[in-house]
Amino acid sequence: MSQIVSEALITRLAEWGVDTVFGIPGDGINGIMEGLRRHADRVRFVLVHHEEAAAFMATAYAKATGRLGVCLATSGPGGIHLLNGLYDAKLDHAPVLAITGMQETSVLGTGYQQEVHLDRLFEDVAEYNQMVVNPSQLPSLVDIAVRTACARRAVAHLTVPNDIQVAEAGTNPWPSVAPAHPPVTSSVYLAPRPVPPDDELRKAADVLNRGQRIAILAGIGARDASAVMERVADALAAPIIKTLSGKMVVPDNSPYVTGGIGLLGTAPTADLIDDIDTLLMLGTNFPYTKHLPEPGKVAVVQIDLDATRVGTRLPTDVPLVGDVAGTLDALLPMLTPRQDKAHLKKYQEKMRDWREKMAALEAPDRDPIAPQYLAHMVSEACSDDAVLTCDSGTIATWAARHWEIRGRREFYLSGNLATMAPGLPYAIGIQHAYPGRQVVAFIGDGGFAMLMAEFHTAVWHGLPIKVVINNNSSLGQILWEQMVLGYPEHGVRFGRPVADYAAWAKAAGGYGVRVEKAADLPGALREAFATDGPALVDVAVDPNEPPMPGRVTYEQAKKFATAFLHGQPHKAAIATTLFKDRIQQLKDH
Ligand SMILES: Cc1ncc(C[n+]2csc(CCOP(=O)(O)OP(=O)(O)O)c2C)c(N)n1
Ligand SMILES: [Mg+2]
Numbered sequence: 001m002s003q004i005v006s007e008a009l010i011t012r013l014a015e016w017g018v019d020t021v022f023g024i025p026g027d028g029i030n031g032i033m034e035g036l037r038r039h040a041d042r043v044r045f046v047l048v049h050h051e052e053a054a055a056f057m058a059t060a061y062a063k064a065t066g067r068l069g070v071c072l073a074t075s076g077p078g079g080i081h082l083l084n085g086l087y088d089a090k091l092d093h094a095p096v097l098a099i100t101g102m103q104e105t106s107v108l109g110t111g112y113q114q115e116v117h118l119d120r121l122f123e124d125v126a127e128y129n130q131m132v133v134n135p136s137q138l139p140s141l142v143d144i145a146v147r148t149a150c151a152r153r154a155v156a157h158l159t160v161p162n163d164i165q166v167a168e169a170g171t172n173p174w175p176s177v178a179p180a181h182p183p184v185t186s187s188v189y190l191a192p193r194p195v196p197p198d199d200e201l202r203k204a205a206d207v208l209n210r211g212q213r214i215a216i217l218a219g220i221g222a223r224d225a226s227a228v229m230e231r232v233a234d235a236l237a238a239p240i241i242k243t244l245s246g247k248m249v250v251p252d253n254s255p256y257v258t259g260g261i262g263l264l265g266t267a268p269t270a271d272l273i274d275d276i277d278t279l280l281m282l283g284t285n286f287p288y289t290k291h292l293p294e295p296g297k298v299a300v301v302q303i304d305l306d307a308t309r310v311g312t313r314l315p316t317d318v319p320l321v322g323d324v325a326g327t328l329d330a331l332l333p334m335l336t337p338r339q340d341k342a343h344l345k346k347y348q349e350k351m352r353d354w355r356e357k358m359a360a361l362e363a364p365d366r367d368p369i370a371p372q373y374l375a376h377m378v379s380e381a382c383s384d385d386a387v388l389t390c391d392s393g394t395i396a397t398w399a400a401r402h403w404e405i406r407g408r409r410e411f412y413l414s415g416n417l418a419t420m421a422p423g424l425p426y427a428i429g430i431q432h433a434y435p436g437r438q439v440v441a442f443i444g445d446g447g448f449a450m451l452m453a454e455f456h457t458a459v460w461h462g463l464p465i466k467v468v469i470n471n472n473s474s475l476g477q478i479l480w481e482q483m484v485l486g487y488p489e490h491g492v493r494f495g496r497p498v499a500d501y502a503a504w505a506k507a508a509g510g511y512g513v514r515v516e517k518a519a520d521l522p523g524a525l526r527e528a529f530a531t532d533g534p535a536l537v538d539v540a541v542d543p544n545e546p547p548m549p550g551r552v553t554y555e556q557a558k559k560f561a562t563a564f565l566h567g568q569p570h571k572a573a574i575a576t577t578l579f580k581d582r583i584q585q586l587k588d589h
Contacts, residue, residue, distance in 0.1 A: 006035025026074020028101025031165025055085020055427030076114030088563030127154035211278030222281020375402035
């Protein structure tokens with residue numbers, strides 16, 4: 001039996017090392033599904049419930065493994081559903097290939113059923129974006145698409161019309177008129193690991209050696225550089241600040257770490273940013289420039305693999321384009337180790353205070369359950385090599401501050417798109433990549449409700465993910481954002497009756513439990529985490545617990561008060577929470 005084009009597509013992906021494709025079939029990709037069926041021994045198809053989730057799974061797979069993630073959707077609506085997940089990949093630089101179907105070539109342009117020109121729709125999201133119109137374009141277009149996705153750490157998109165999918169592989173139905181021949185290509189890609197030349201390193205070393213009060217700002221681009229980064233921090237007596245996406249790059253209990261930056265960051269980081277004269281930026285494109293030092297106030301050395309990112313956020317004195325670990329290895333011997341560690345010690349003291357303050361907020365005796373306590377207990381329940389996935393929302397603040405990076409733990413969320421709902425599909429994608437590892441989704445009730453059907457996906461694929469819902473019955477993050485603008489909350493609390501997510505977990509064939517009392521939480525988590533299959537713990541937390549910035553500004557407090565004056569509902573409960581924290585803080589001093 002001769003091969004169809006879809007087989008050429010799938011077997012070439014297998015040659016690239018692709019073993020998993022997440023997606024949903026449809027009449028626009030029946031040929032591709034046949035290709036997958038014929039080669040199921042090499043590439044497994046993971047059926048899911050929503051294409052958006054398939055794209056999130058491919059993105060998480062790519063983020064966690066560093067290898068290509070692949071998702072598949074039918075023509076028209078299926079492809080449209082992929083978009084949000086693909087933008088997540090684009091903005092967080094995850095290499096992802098999206099494959100979609102297209103109407104038969106004979107009807108294109110006739111307004112045929114489901115005729116959506118996905119190649120045009122994906123123009124903005126995809127770095128490489130092609131419709132296959134001739135069988136002889138494969139496998140070359142697969143090679144170019146995959147290589148582009150890997151090299152640019154971006155989204156590539158191939159859309160294949162129905163008739164081409166089932167045409168005989170390698171044939172060309174048309175007479176060739178130009179002196180052209182399809183190129184014969186290879187399924188090869190080698191990641192560059194550049195290290196800047198000595199004279200550039202020397203310039204960076206000079207700036208760093210001159211610095212009196214230095215900080216390191218590390219992003220996810222520094223994830224393989226953790227050991228050498230700590231040695232550099234030691235030599236320069238420089239505390240390390242971590243972006244949220246870069247939370248996993250250095251353990252939270254490292255003596256150098258001052259935790260996160262920005263609204264969900266720590267007070268010591270905010271103080272440090274005000275204090276420094278020199279900033280060493282490593283593998284980060286942290287976008288909230290308001291939380292960085294005033295432009296021109298500090299000397300900046302920035303190391304990034306991507307030349308387009310160096311100098312993007314702050315005026316940069318010494319740009320270094322290179323692999324972060326390799327560049328730091330080469331830079332370290334040029335640095336003069338400090339004898340005076342006072343600057344570092346000052347922030348180690350501040351971090352001791354901050355950790356005590358966070359521990360006080362994790363108090364188990366609060367009722368309703370404090371989200372900080374929940375995040376802390378999840379951290380306690382997780383193994384030292386657990387992977388935590390998280391959603392956008394207040395949930396990200398709780399995870400940033402109260403879920404500890406230690407051992408080989410990893411942490412993933414939608415960093416730059418900051419979309420709701422990736423946590424659950426991320427966990428599924430990562431559990432596929434690492435079957436033996438503990439993978440926990442710590443997510444909001446709003447985010448969970450968006451893609452909750454994927455819990456069922458986890459059950460029938462036998463993926464033992466654990467899902468913990470920080471259930472405040474609201475779009476908590478937005479509630480607090482509205483108040484910080486001085487506006488009373490509006491349209492952010494979910495109505496009654498409260499949905500029973502534990503019942504849904506059970507109905508989907510998994511384990512589910514609802515927790516409403518703090519005393520029940522440790523046992524419930526222990527039992528759920530000990531379950532062989534997928535388990536869900538739905539925890540009712542205090543909806544009136546604000547994710548306070550590390551350092552509250554006068555302006556923020558004033559706006560909060562304005563919202564109160566203008567009719568903020570639940571004033572009493574919110575005031576009690578704020579007041580309780582204040583008392584706790586006073587007690588600490
Ligand atoms: C797809 C999408 N819609 C809306 C938003 C705006 N948004 C950001 S966080 C948030 C609330 C999320 O609610 P939930 O998942 O319950 O988390 P919580 O903030 O309550 O912890 C919203 C609506 C978004 N980021 N993404
Ligand atoms: Mg919520």
